Amino acid sequence: MTTLLGCDFSSAPSRRKAIVHAVGHVDRGRVVLQRQDRFESLDDWAAWLADDAHLPWVGGFDLPFGLPRELVEHLGWPTSWVDCIRHYASLSRQDIRDAFAAFCHQRPIGGKFAHRATDGPAGSSPSMKWVNPPVAFMLHAGVPRLLGAGAEFPGLATGDPRRIALEAYPGLLARSVLGATSYKSDEVRRQTADRLIARRTLIHALENGDPPLMRDAGLRLRLTHSQRDALADDASGDSLDAVLCLIQAAWAWQLHERGDEHWGLPAFDPLEGWILGA
Known part of the structure; x- marks a missing residue:
């Protein structure tokens, strides 16, 4: 049976802010959450990815898989995705910050950042953003490790077909x-009753299969009572975000099982990547 996973990623995991995996599978239209794993270091996370004991898996990862073509070409970096990622991995975070800040400095207010084509329909932050949230560093920490584990990136790079990595949001x-x-916050003072109600509303909708992505695919989330309470009680939203990524991975896996060789992804720029469902 194929293991499905959703990954809420951190570029600097710790005990306070771990990388969270929601691990599950699909059973007759139900996305079954089996467990949640937490990784307090990038090395531990990379070891999980490389461990053959978990194969085969299809994962939805909440981190950008590519940079805007406009930015890459401006900087004179390789425009082959694999070569670009390897070059990016060779840089320090300070190198990245300096290069991106210089790029932004030349641009007008309101248009400082370059965007990928997927950012518009997904409503996602530009992948070159290095603060609030630091998604540029998430790409830097995560994608090279996925590559190192031999993962296959549909539409971007071939690899081990038993390890399928897809960008989720x-x-x-x-x-x-x-x-x-809003349904989450890392700041204790902003972990309000209204956000708790929003998490419960979202969980209820997932169990009913209400989101259009799930409704069109005939998917519903199946939770135990204790899982439902744990997802609602995690005010950071990390556990719930991992489950949302799991559902996106399940959607792509089901489409692939039905004959979609592209895992639900449209035609897209093979340098930039694309977010599932956007």
Whole structure:
């Protein structure tokens, strides 16, 4: 049976802010959450990815898989995706910050960042952003390790077909239920009763299969009572975000099982990548 996983990623994992995997499978239209794993270091996470004991898996990872073509070409970096990622991995975070800041400095207010084509329909932050959230460093920490584990990136790079890595974005699925209502915060003072209610509303919608992505595919989330409570009680939203990525991975896996060789992805720029469901 294929293991499905959703990954809420951190570029600097710790005990306080771990990388979270939601691990599950699909059973007759139900996305079954089996467990959640936490990784407090990048090395531990990379070891999981490389461990053959977990094969085969299909994962939805909440981190950008590519940079905007406009940015890459401006900097004179390789425009082959694998070569670009390897070059990017060779840089320090300070190198990245300096290069991106210099790029932004030349551009007008309101248009400082370059965007990937997927950012518009997904509503995602530009992958070159190094603060709030530091997604540029998430790419730097995560994608080279996925490559190192031999993962295959549909539309970007071939690899081990038993390790399928897909770019997910939990905000896309959450907004289809909640709109602009916030459901999480890492700041204790902002972990309010309203956000708890929003998490419960979102979980209920996932169990009913209400989001359009799930409804069109005939998918519903199946949870135990204790899992439901744990997802609602995690005010950071990390556990729930991992489950949202799991659902996106399940959607792509089901389409592939039905004959879609592209895992639900449209035609896209093979340098930039694309977010599932966007």
